[in-house]
Amino acid sequence: MQKIYPFLILNLLSQIAYAQSITIDPNASTGLLDAKSTTKGILIPKMSTSQKLAIVNPVEGLMVYDTDAKQFSYCLSPSSGFPILVNCSWVNFGNVQVPSTGWILDGNDVRNTNAGNIGIGTPNPVQKLEVNGNIKAKGLFMPIKYIPKNVNYFVADGDYTILVDGEGACIFMEVTLPNAALNLGRILNFSMLNYINFCNKPNSISFKDHLGNLLTSISIYDNVSSYRNNMTLQSTGTTWVIISDNWVR
Incomplete structure (x- = not known):
């Protein structure tokens, strides 16, 4: 009686296959079941x-x-x-x-x-993406932030290039930089738009740390007749320093 069961199962499968217009290939070399049809598919739950x-x-x-x-x-x-x-x-x-x-x-x-944050080469990232090492990129896009004249500004996490508009009357504003300890290696670019009228004030645009302390090592105007129309800052982990600039005299 036990020998009849396999025959009954195969017969049942063949009946189902015939009823659904599907051919089951018993000679499939690697598949347990090879269902063939050119007009229908297989439905799973x-x-x-x-x-x-x-x-x-x-x-x-x-x-x-x-x-x-x-x-x-x-x-x-x-x-x-x-x-x-x-x-x-x-x-x-x-x-x-x-x-x-x-x-x-x-x-x-x-x-x-x-x-949270993602770190590459560092176990304790403090930014959304922090990379400890060199980065090579093509078609790199960095966000640009425009600041109207005489508007105090706190540099945000996503800022990279900051444009300051100086057209018109005397300019006087404060720029507060983020915590240098949490931004080791980060670079910030500052560019002056239009003619800058500092009105002989050396701190017309003053830079402060995140605690509000004046950063005397960073300035735009030299109190004579020259100013930096482009300046790049970088965090050393303890403070912000100028790593490149361009003077207009």
Whole structure:
């Protein structure tokens, strides 16, 4: 009697295949099941994201169609070198994520949902992205901040190039730089727009540290007839210094 069961199972499969117009190839060399059709496909279970996440103890390789994400999902176990999870983690096709790291490959883009900072070559990043080493880039874009004349300004985290408009009457303003200790190696560019009228005030544009202390080593106007129309600052980790400038005389 036991020898009849395999025959009945094969017969049942062949009946199902015939009823669905699918040919099952018993001679598939590497596949357990080779379903062939030129007019129909294969449907796998469809469910919402919440239903998918409610599956108890999913095994690696389990696959469903997520109707919320409109994508196929499969269960992926953590690779070696990462904390071991009790179960595998669901990953959408096209959004490949290394489990427990937060990095996601989304098409041609790589992104991270981490709410904190990212450090490369440093264990304790204090900025959104902190790199300890040289960076090589092509087509690099750095944001430009425009400051109207006589408006005191606190340099923000995302600032790189700051344009100060000096057209018109005497200019008098303060620029407060961020904490040098938290911005080691950071570079800031300052450029003066239009004609700058300092009205013979050496501190017409004064630079202060994050505590409000005047940085006497950084100035725009020399109290004679010259001023820096372009100046680049860099943090040493203790203070800000001028590393390059261009004088207009």
